[in-house]
Amino acid sequence: MRHPKFETVRQRYKFACGYCGVTETTVGGELTVDHYCPRTAGGDENEDNLVYACMKCNQYKGDFWPDEEDMAQGWRVLHPLEDDLTVHLFENEHTGYLQAITETGRFHITLLRLNRPQLVKHRLIRRMQRVLSEKQHLLERQITDLRQTIAAQERYISLLQQELERLRSSIDD
Numbered sequence: 001m002r003h004p005k006f007e008t009v010r011q012r013y014k015f016a017c018g019y020c021g022v023t024e025t026t027v028g029g030e031l032t033v034d035h036y037c038p039r040t041a042g043g044d045e046n047e048d049n050l051v052y053a054c055m056k057c058n059q060y061k062g063d064f065w066p067d068e069e070d071m072a073q074g075w076r077v078l079h080p081l082e083d084d085l086t087v088h089l090f091e092n093e094h095t096g097y098l099q100a101i102t103e104t105g106r107f108h109i110t111l112l113r114l115n116r117p118q119l120v121k122h123r124l125i126r127r128m129q130r131v132l133s134e135k136q137h138l139l140e141r142q143i144t145d146l147r148q149t150i151a152a153q154e155r156y157i158s159l160l161q162q163e164l165e166r167l168r169s170s171i172d173d
C-alpha cells in the first residue's frame with residue numbers, strides 16, 4: 001500500500017533515491033518510502049523521517065537502527081537531507097566507487113551496498129554524460145568564436161577589395 005505522504009516525499013527527493021541517487025527514469029518506475037528511523041525502532045510518519053528510496057536501498061537498510069554500541073562506533077545510516085554527506089564519503093570520479101572518509105561513511109556504504117556494480121556503472125555513465133555535455137558546450141563556444149573571427153576577416157577582405165578597387169581606378173585615371 002502506498003504511504004499517505006508518498007507524493008510529498010517523492011517530490012521532496014526530486015524523484016530520486018535519497019541513498020543511492022537512482023531516479024525513477026533510470027529504474028523505470030516509482031520508488032518506495034523508507035522510514036529513516038524504522039517503525040520497529042519508534043520511527044514516526046513525519047516528513048523528516050521519510051526518505052524516498054529505491055527497492056534495493058530500502059531492502060539493504062531493512063530495519064537497522066543503531067543501538068548504543070553501534071553509535072559509539074559511529075555506525076549509523078546517514079540522512080540524505082540532514083547529514084552533510086561530503087564529510088563522510090566522496091565519489092571517486094575515475095572508478096565510480098564511493099569512498100569513505102569517516103567510519104560512519106564506511107558503515108553507510110557497506111550497509112546500503114552503495115558500491116553494487118549497477119550503481120558504479122550508473123555513476124560512470126552519469127559522469128561520462130557530464131564530461132560529454134561539457135565538451136559539447138566548449139565546442140559550441142569555440143564555434144561562436146570562430147564565426148566571429150570569420151565575420152571579422154570577411155569585413156577586412158571587403159575593406160581590402162574596396163581599397164584595391166580605389167587603387168585600380170586611380171591607375172586607370
Ligand SMILES: [Zn+2]
Pocket residue numbers: 017018019020021022053054055056057058
Ligand atoms: Zn537507492
